[in-house]
Structures are given as structure tokens and as C-alpha cells.
Amino acid sequence: MGRTPCCESRQGLKKGPWTPEEDKLLVDYVQANAPGNWRMLPKLAGLNRCGKSCRLRWTNYLRPDIKRGPFTPEEHKSILQLHAIVGNKWSMIAAQLPGRTDNEIKNYWNTNLKKQLRASAGAGCLAARHTAQWETARLEAEARLSMLSTSAATTSVTASSSSSTAAAGGEHGADAPSDVFLRLWNSEVGDTFRRKSAGRAAREGSAPREGAQLPAAAPLPPPGDDSSAASNVTTAVTTEEYQVFLEMAAEEL
DNA sequence: AAGAACTGCAACCGCCGGCGT
């Protein structure tokens, strides 16, 4: 007994691609009035669309902070690593890549995955084995993540780190992106990273990072911009360290 | 040049969880 579709109440709503005029109406309205109620928005903005459609159009396409264009190698790498950690949690992955939307990442992944599958079919057993290994690792990651989420309830968490991700969007109670990384950070993966990190720092002669803090609730430093919360939180872990943490987490999981 | 096949992406759909009543 699922909910009735949001558009059921208003027949004759327009579907399909958005016109520039509709985009303008939506942008003008959202910029003038913060989108409080998406359900009412179409009526108020003079759009013959379903509220859901408006929200999607805004979040995936019209938002001013959206970064368009091809994914950089760094982003590609982050997506691979994050996917190995959290699986198909596109919103979580998107939260770590400022300016990218979950839809975009999902599309990117799906097309990449298709390529990989095609490649494995064409290139024989080696690539196929890699694909299978990757899929196994992903499933294990998801299973592990779910275990982490159940045990996280007993884990103490610093207030500064847990309050910092709302701006990244997609926060969802216990499943907020920050929590995923908090869980990882507070898990044995985080422990291992901190130990290795401290050891490396000692070897390199710098002060050991005793009790290194969470990577500012984790978003990668946005290039140039800072709409994310990262800037107003103590960033105790550098980009490089964060990258190392991601790599390690992916390997560990 | 034309049709077929493929690709990438915007948009839709159905479900879920949080929240207010």
C-alpha cells in the first residue's frame, strides 16, 4: 500500500523535457522564495508540473552550484573508492563530490559499469574475474556498512563532526553521509588509518597526529568554492590524508 | 546518404523514512 503518486491529484500535468521558459519560472521562483514546499511550488510558480518534477529539475540541473562537464580523474577515483565503501548510495557519494549530483554520478557509474561489463565480455576471463571481484567487494562493503550502522548506535561521536554535513545535502538521519564516514572513522578501518597515519608522521619527522580528527565530516575540499560545511569546521585531515583514508577504507572493506 | 545500433543523460516511477497531527 504505497503512497499515491504525487501527481495523481492533478491530472493533465506536463511531463517530459523542460522548456527554457519553465526553467526560468522555476529558477526565478526558487531564487525569490526558498523552496519550502515542493508540492505547492508548481502552483505558486505558475508551472504545470508535479512538485517532485520541479524538485528534481532544480536539484539535478538548475541549482547554481552544480558543476557540469566531464568527471575529472580525481572524481573518477573518488567515485570508485566511495562506491567500494558505500555501494550504490549515490547521494552519499554525491555528498563527497561538491557540485555533482547523485543522478549524475549514478548515470556516470551505470555507463561506466556497462563499459566494464562489455569489456569483460569482450576481453575474456581476466576482466570478467575483475568485475566479479569488484561486485563481490561491493556486496561485502554493503553488508559491512549495514553492520557498522547497527553498531554505531553505541559509538560516541563528537558534536563538531556530526553537525557539519547538512549543507552537503541528502542528510537522512542515521544514514546521513557524515554518519557513514563517522562509522568508518570509528571502526577498525579508522583505527588502522590513524595508526598508519601516526606511524607515517613519525617517520617523516612531523608531529604524530595523535587521535586524528574526523576529516571534517569528510567532503573533499571543493575546488574554489565553499558552499559545503567543510570550511567552518576544524579540518584536521588534509586532502591527501583523506584520499589515503578513502583508499584504505576501500581496501579494508 | 540512409538506416541501424549504440551511448549518455534527463526525467519518471515507486518506495521508504521522518515528521507532524
Added chain:
DNA sequence: CACGCCGGCGGTTGCAGTTCT
């Protein structure tokens, strides 16, 4: 506590543009 509303998420589809034959 149950219910309904709403926002958000992930999976899927449809179609325009591109490449191949």
C-alpha cells in the same frame, strides 16, 4: 500509536545525439 503528507532516494526508462555499417 496510527495515519497521512512530504522530501528524498535508487532503479529504470525514453529519447536525442552520435557512431557505425
